[in-house]
Amino acid sequence: MSKGKLVVVGNGMAGMRTVEELLKIAPDTYDITVFGAEPQVNYNRILLSSVLAGEKAMDDIVISPRSWYDEHGITLFTGDPVVALDAQAQTVTSAGGRVVAYDKLLLATGSNPLVPPIPGLDLPGVCSFRDIKDVETMIGAAEEHRHAVVIGGGLLGLEAAWGLKRRGMSVAVVHLMPTLMERQLDTAAGQLLQRDLDRRGIAFFTDGQTEEITGDDRVRSVRLADGREIPADLVVMAVGIRPNIALAKAAGLDANRGIVVADNMQTTDPSIFAVGECAEHRGLCFGLVAPLWDMAKVCAHHLAGGEEMLFAAPALSTRLKITGIDVFSAGALAAADEADDEITLQDAAHGTYKKLILRDGKLVGTVLYGDVADGAWYFDLMRQGADIGAIRQTMIFGQAHAETGGKSAALSVAAMSDDLQVCGCNGVSKGSICKAIAEKGLTSLDEVRAHTKASASCGSCSGMVQQILAHALGGAVVEAEPAMCKCTDHTHDEVRRSIVAQGLTTQQAVRETLNWKTEDGCAKCRPALNYYLLCAWPTDYVDDQQSRFINERAHANIQKDGTYSVVPRMWGGLTTPAELRAIADVAEKYAIPTVKVTGGQRIDLLGVKKEDLPGVWGDLNDAGMVSGHAYAKGLRTVKTCVGSEWCRFGTQDSTGLGVRLEKLLWGTWTPHKVKLAVSGCPRNCAEASIKDIGVICTEAGYDISVGGNGGIDVRVTEHLCQVKTEDEVLEYAAAFLQLYREEARYLDRTAPWLSRVGIDYCKQRVVADADGRRALYARFLFSQRHVQIDPWAERADKGIEAHEFKPLLKVG
Numbered sequence: 001m002s003k004g005k006l007v008v009v010g011n012g013m014a015g016m017r018t019v020e021e022l023l024k025i026a027p028d029t030y031d032i033t034v035f036g037a038e039p040q041v042n043y044n045r046i047l048l049s050s051v052l053a054g055e056k057a058m059d060d061i062v063i064s065p066r067s068w069y070d071e072h073g074i075t076l077f078t079g080d081p082v083v084a085l086d087a088q089a090q091t092v093t094s095a096g097g098r099v100v101a102y103d104k105l106l107l108a109t110g111s112n113p114l115v116p117p118i119p120g121l122d123l124p125g126v127c128s129f130r131d132i133k134d135v136e137t138m139i140g141a142a143e144e145h146r147h148a149v150v151i152g153g154g155l156l157g158l159e160a161a162w163g164l165k166r167r168g169m170s171v172a173v174v175h176l177m178p179t180l181m182e183r184q185l186d187t188a189a190g191q192l193l194q195r196d197l198d199r200r201g202i203a204f205f206t207d208g209q210t211e212e213i214t215g216d217d218r219v220r221s222v223r224l225a226d227g228r229e230i231p232a233d234l235v236v237m238a239v240g241i242r243p244n245i246a247l248a249k250a251a252g253l254d255a256n257r258g259i260v261v262a263d264n265m266q267t268t269d270p271s272i273f274a275v276g277e278c279a280e281h282r283g284l285c286f287g288l289v290a291p292l293w294d295m296a297k298v299c300a301h302h303l304a305g306g307e308e309m310l311f312a313a314p315a316l317s318t319r320l321k322i323t324g325i326d327v328f329s330a331g332a333l334a335a336a337d338e339a340d341d342e343i344t345l346q347d348a349a350h351g352t353y354k355k356l357i358l359r360d361g362k363l364v365g366t367v368l369y370g371d372v373a374d375g376a377w378y379f380d381l382m383r384q385g386a387d388i389g390a391i392r393q394t395m396i397f398g399q400a401h402a403e404t405g406g407k408s409a410a411l412s413v414a415a416m417s418d419d420l421q422v423c424g425c426n427g428v429s430k431g432s433i434c435k436a437i438a439e440k441g442l443t444s445l446d447e448v449r450a451h452t453k454a455s456a457s458c459g460s461c462s463g464m465v466q467q468i469l470a471h472a473l474g475g476a477v478v479e480a481e482p483a484m485c486k487c488t489d490h491t492h493d494e495v496r497r498s499i500v501a502q503g504l505t506t507q508q509a510v511r512e513t514l515n516w517k518t519e520d521g522c523a524k525c526r527p528a529l530n531y532y533l534l535c536a537w538p539t540d541y542v543d544d545q546q547s548r549f550i551n552e553r554a555h556a557n558i559q560k561d562g563t564y565s566v567v568p569r570m571w572g573g574l575t576t577p578a579e580l581r582a583i584a585d586v587a588e589k590y591a592i593p594t595v596k597v598t599g600g601q602r603i604d605l606l607g608v609k610k611e612d613l614p615g616v617w618g619d620l621n622d623a624g625m626v627s628g629h630a631y632a633k634g635l636r637t638v639k640t641c642v643g644s645e646w647c648r649f650g651t652q653d654s655t656g657l658g659v660r661l662e663k664l665l666w667g668t669w670t671p672h673k674v675k676l677a678v679s680g681c682p683r684n685c686a687e688a689s690i691k692d693i694g695v696i697c698t699e700a701g702y703d704i705s706v707g708g709n710g711g712i713d714v715r716v717t718e719h720l721c722q723v724k725t726e727d728e729v730l731e732y733a734a735a736f737l738q739l740y741r742e743e744a745r746y747l748d749r750t751a752p753w754l755s756r757v758g759i760d761y762c763k764q765r766v767v768a769d770a771d772g773r774r775a776l777y778a779r780f781l782f783s784q785r786h787v788q789i790d791p792w793a794e795r796a797d798k799g800i801e802a803h804e805f806k807p808l809l810k811v812g
């Protein structure tokens, strides 16, 4: 049977989700062509706020890389909006002049930002907050200018304000209403929110009617109707959205506020469907993603020839994505009449507020501020229309108290319906999480994240996902991630997130902001914080030598008799007569009793007296030898065999490649020690299959495998990919290492980290997502600019100037 032609207008979240759903149920039904007005592939628009706040890079928010379109045979035209729709002839015409015929057309054109008629809107420095271009404008402005004014104190406006604040701007929010987010929050919660954001340095002008944006060649100020004037170099309009219906309207389809669709997502033309923010269903348009996921399922079902599934507007809930400010709202905000009841719990000093609205023995609305842990539970009770008579007295204190006497919230997850959307950012329901846990045998939060994407974006649903996991594992208590140390209740992941989200650039700032219990931290948290800060801010943070273990500081390891061992680096296991002579001279000069070859193919000087350490290192440095980092949480060795140059079986230059790898990766601080090996043929003389990164050369190229471990807990590497060139080995290995650097907890080796996240996750990030890999590689190279390093060619090749490196690593 020949395939039909499906054309999708709008390469955004709803349109592409529909295509994904369609491919799941009827992959061979259509030849699919997608037109996108934006130049990018489909990305997670929700996370633009996180990009602006510096918590995510653009690459992190891509949903479907170009390879995904290619794999599914989808023809994609980006940066080419459809400008005409001929419903009679069943064709669309794009701005670039492409005319494409369809059997079925899907309109998924989203919304446009609402732009009220204010003088000065066309001045440079005024933008909306809708797409990547807007975020780039804002980031650019934050680099060059000081004052930002955000017009609109709703969800988008506040997330824009926080992002700009995080980027160092002085930010004012102008809001027409007396309290913030008035559509989602009642007055009490709105005021708490304003108080907390005010404390973070954002100024508010509530009851503020914008009269004019002033300026000549760039915006200069925002003038309010009451005469107040606020200086501005950047003005962000975030006052609402309007469904994008121009195309549909011009083609004669019924449209009011949005494009009118029936319960099967069909417009008034049976060949044309509409989903997403542009659609109007039973008089309602939507501005949140939750209903779009349902629309996508229903639409795909009908495009695939089904007839049963119908769309019904779901209940909606809202969260604000500002790290450290927890807000949840769903349903009615206030009692409608005397028959309704309101239960409230307020502790302003602790910044918590809860309100429940009850009607006819059911929960119909909730507003939570500060403590939102029970948001999903309340929301589910609302959606189910559950009779709450039995828990009415205690439910304000949360699920644990209401249902299990405070013992275990996980036990009550059973009551939640399978279609409850747990992760809003990625549209993942409880049912699909449970399915993945059962089918793939998942046992940890990281594994669930890796396989379902639940809680992998903004992370606010992590607690809920953890409870579902505990329940799915038969009520077993899932090991919660432990606190970092006794100085804090925060976990490693929470601390890392806060460092980035809140722009914390010193250990003291971390301890103060996260309410550390000790003034200076302890031997456990100081090295971890030092590492996390170095990793997050490679250019700004100054490595704190005092927070390093003594072995790292002295480049020597204390031995059982109180003397030290010293290991100079030997690139790829190669040495020279001059180096050997220098080592011999040092050994004789300082009467070092033992000189031994190590398992990592270098020479260990054992029995060095403490007072001789500076002299020993000074002499070795003078001979051009640098630290082997034999005791550091960083790159240790790259072990090699002799390869094709000398070995009859060698297929490639394994020694040369090992040297290149070692010179590229040396000096990188990592969560734990890292060892590599390169074997010239599958006989694997360099034992590459038990290293953190192992490369085995073959006639066809290079097999890269990762996550191996020798020692007590031996673990064989898992295959990552095969590549053809040495340059690719460097790129893939460095990208993998950077992923590990950014995501593993301090003192996690690659093996346990890989067990948690799964090899599929690494393959996706490092192999499948080419743009993501390049971004990881770029971040790796960037982080290397500031390590103390010799100007080795490998880095200079990558555009890093030799003079940017400090000379040789000296003993500090």
Ligand SMILES: Cc1cc2nc3c(=O)[nH]c(=O)nc-3n(C[C@H](O)[C@H](O)[C@H](O)COP(=O)(O)OP(=O)(O)OC[C@H]3O[C@@H](n4cnc5c(N)ncnc54)[C@H](O)[C@@H]3O)c2cc1C
Binding pocket: 009, 010, 011, 012, 013, 014, 015, 035, 036, 037, 038, 045, 046, 047, 048, 049, 080, 081, 082, 083, 108, 109, 110, 111, 129, 130, 131, 156, 244, 247, 275, 276, 277, 278, 286, 287, 288, 289, 290, 292, 319, 321, 424
């Ligand atoms: C900063 C920000 C934060 C948000 N946060 C949240 C949140 O926390 N929770 C939540 O639920 N929702 C949030 N949203 C809303 C959510 O992103 C939207 O509801 C969702 O993206 C809508 O999907 P859509 O496919 O309908 O529209 P879009 O994702 O906007 O996709 C529509 C696409 O169609 C393209 N297009 C339009 N006209 C044409 C044409 N003629 N030809 C070709 N292409 C065209 C557009 O350029 C766009 O790329 C947020 C939105 C923003 C901007």
